[in-house]
Amino acid sequence: MARRRGWGGRPPENDAEASDRIVAAAVELIARTGAAISIADVAESLGVIRQTVYRYFPSADALMRASAIASVDGFLDRLEAEVSGMTDAVEAMTHGIAYTLTEVRRTPHLGLLLAATSSSADPAGITSDEAQAFGLTMIRRFDVDWRHYGYDDESLRELVEFLLRTMQSFFISPGNPPRSDAELRRYLRRWMGSAIIAQSTVMN
Structure with missing residues (x-):
């Protein structure tokens, strides 16, 4: 049941999709707040635990860099x-x-x-x-x-x-x-x- 609640009830089909959705969530949060964000912020917005985000991005800086490129x-x-x-x-x-x-x-x-x-x-x-x-x-x-x-x-x-x-x-x-x-x-x-x-x- 927890898996269905996470990711807005629509889990990614593969790692590439998961990474893309994490970056998209980070970009949206930054655009909305105008400030740097944390792994916890992104995890909460996606309805997943922090360890899920850490699986793809080892630090907030790594996630911010990926967001910049996007x-x-x-x-x-x-x-x-x-x-x-x-x-x-x-x-x-x-x-x-x-x-x-x-x-x-x-x-x-x-x-x-x-x-x-x-x-x-x-x-x-x-x-x-x-x-x-x-x-x-x-x-x-x-x-x-x-x-x-x-x-x-x-x-x-x-x-x-x-x-x-x-x-x-x-x-x-x-x-x-x-x-x-x-x-x-x-x-x-x-x-x-x-x-x-x-x-x-x-x-x-």
Whole structure:
């Protein structure tokens, strides 16, 4: 009887379905609460015991990371809409980074793909293959002709690493008091912008 009550009375047919439903429940909880969630929260929402969730995800961080990956496409679609039509590299990146910082604070599971947002997260994750791939996918969806600015594939990857490290610093220490949106954009435009256009100087 307990098995039928769990999973909303509809147990998954296999491990893949179980994992997908756990992630979907986590994404829904995060979207509703706007905060990190625990294994116990997800287990309760599914009507199962915590050990069932632990069978697929050994920790809350692992589940949050899986939730982030599941949410990436939606985030990238929203980001692409935000910067649509911006062909100037500095303006596009200033707007894109400011938007991303806001979105990550609003949906903390996305932050696990980009930075160490808690003491239990791995600070080295910012340079992981996963984070780099996320960053490359992000900026390649911009309407910017990166080759016009002197970027080849290698230098574009280095730019992504620089941008990820920049965002990580804001996740860890947003400032005291934190900059307003206008102040943040002005700061990014001045200092990050200088780094972005430096590549064209190197190529010349």
